[in-house]
Amino acid sequence: MAMCEIKFDEGERALIQDRAEAAGMSFSEFVRRAAIERAEDMADIEAYDEALDGDDGLRYPMEEVGRMAAETE
Numbered sequence: 001m002a003m004c005e006i007k008f009d010e011g012e013r014a015l016i017q018d019r020a021e022a023a024g025m026s027f028s029e030f031v032r033r034a035a036i037e038r039a040e041d042m043a044d045i046e047a048y049d050e051a052l053d054g055d056d057g058l059r060y061p062m063e064e065v066g067r068m069a070a071e072t073e
Contacts, residue, residue, distance in 0.1 A: 006031065 008016065013027075020030035060068070 016030060017027050020027050023030060025033070
């Protein structure tokens, strides 16, 4: 496994360590999970923004959606 070094000041390290312990995780696991979660959140936001760019504004009332679904069965 490739290793990398991330530097934190004492206050940051203490805060992260406290939260990691409260979650029952090691410092490393907590930081790794937080970084992955943040990267996934950013990817989700990008996908959402792309979907909005392609939105043509067409909307259907729920009653019509139900009717359309019934017709396809």
